[in-house]
Amino acid sequence: MWLIISGGFVLGFAGSLHCIGMCGPLALALPVQHLSPAQKTFSILLYQLGRVLTYTLLGLVFGLAGRLVYISDFQQGFSVAVGVLILASLAYFYFSQSRMQPAFARRFNGKVQQWIVRILQSPKRLSSFLLLGMANGLLPCGMVYMAIAGALTSSGITNSMIFMALFGAGTLPAMITVSYFGSRAGLNLRKNLQYATPFIMAVMGIILILRGMNLGIPFISPLLPAAPGEALHCH
Helix, strand or coil: CHHHHHHHHHHHHHCHHHHHHHHHHHHHCCCCCCCCHHHHHHHHHHHHHHHHHHHHHHHHHHHHHHHHHHHCCCHHHHHHHHHHHHHHHHHHHHHHCCCCCCHHHHHHHHHHHHHHHHHHHCCCCHHHHHHHHHHHHHCCCHHHHHHHHHHHCCCCHHHHHHHHHHHHHHHHHHHHHHHHHHHHCCHHHHHHHHHHHHHHHHHHHHHHHHHHCCCCECCCECCCCCCCCCCCCCC
């Protein structure tokens, strides 16, 4: 459990640099300028809570998928395969300078952006900030993909949800700071912060590969629990 908690939070905290670059503009666009200090604080917290809630629900969905992998006793191979896929996508981006994004992901991204625009154009209520945060959590993001990969390789649904929730919690310090003071950060600074993302993704890919190799290294490659076998019935 400690590995799940620390891993999710550290990944989110390390990925905060990427979040500032990618989600910073949306955080800066929150319509909170006309609110009182207390209302502004509460609205920003609701927005961030919406993101964490979406990540937790994603942990539920992909935790169910990861549970099937665990029961099928394919957890080690799956962890290695996901790690290799992450490194392959990084190599593809390095040589082609373009991201691999399937057509369905682009269509989904467009739908989410339309949802965000409708919320921003609707009458402003406190619930609007929660919905904006939830929509933000659905936007395609490399760091969210990394967290989902970690959730998929967890052995339990609860662990997957906790991992994703702690991932979201790890991004909170940076994102709340941006919501308050981000206007002081120039566009070039936010772009430069995104350069750290490939390195974080590479480390995550290597860790997933090592984790699947079952080397018995604490925190890096712990021994994965074997899937439970068929129950024996005593007569």
